[in-house]
Amino acid sequence: VIDNLDELTNQVVKKICLIVKKKPDAVLCFACGETPRPIMNKLIILHKNKEIDFSRVRIVGLDEWLGVDRETVGSCAQMLYDDFFTPMNFREDQISIFNGKSNNLQKEITDATRIVDELGIDFVLLGIGMNGHIGLNEPGTEIGSGVRVVQLSTTTKQVMGKYFEGHFDIQSGITLGFSQLLNSRNIVLMATGNRKSEIVKKIVHSEPNIDIPATFFKKSNYESEFYIDKDAGNDIYLE
Ligand code: F6R
DSSP states (O other): OBSOHHHHHHHHHHHHHHHHHHOTTOEEEEOOSSTTHHHHHHHHHHHHTTOOOOTTOEEEEOEEETTOOTTSTTSHHHHHIIIIITTTTOOGGGEEOOOTTOSOHHHHHHHHHHHHHHHOOSEEEEOOOTTSOBTTBOTTOOTTOOSEEEEOOHHHHHHGGGGOSSOOOOOEEEEOOHHHHTTOSSEEEEEOSGGGHHHHHHHHHSOSBTTBGGGGGGGOSSOEEEEEBHHHHTTTTOO
16 A cells, blocks of 8 residues: 555556566556556656657557447547557557457457467556456456456446446447456556545455456466555555
8 A cells, every 4th residue: 555646656657667678568558547547647758758668568458348449538449549559659550459349359359369378468557446347357257267248247337437428338348358467477456546445445355256356366377466545545454
């Protein structure tokens, strides 16, 4: 638990920069949504100041809502491009993310599986859903799950409204599974804000179990770290 969000941000950013310094063509994977924003903003500042060189990194997508694409405000693609990829001057050849409007979802699945199998993921930054979901791996997800189309949980359907300006009737998504994520070489889970305090407490105090997918990282094949700010960490020590 790191009280100060700036300090937390600096630590995660430092970790990513070290990974890319050691391996300039590292494969990086970022959740979209609110949680990773401070990290992305800081990386953008470093990039603009020419303090880092991310010109050779590869980006693989974590997840996307089905039925929307980059043109839809609130889609993962839109957030990632507008708030991160474009300011970082990433080229198209560096980016492989899901197209939520594809009429060939099997190809989306096969392509993502192949890329991750071939290259591996060097670093993944994950947020945590209010129900403990990771990417769009909802409660009930098996630990051996692969890239696939998933039905969204009721909680996720309620929460997702915050990303979209208009009303979208989205029932499903596409996501990397735990087969991909648990094999990532560096895993950072991050939770910030008071609204995450209840789920954070459950994650910290639970054995790995399919009802709270985030707990699977206690079994990851490589080191995984959980960064929590003061507000999200508030309940951890409460009975
Ligand atoms: C989005 C994703 C989701 C979010 C999670 C938390 O790509 O992977 O699992 O990380 O729903 O969302 P925020 O950060 O908006 O609270």
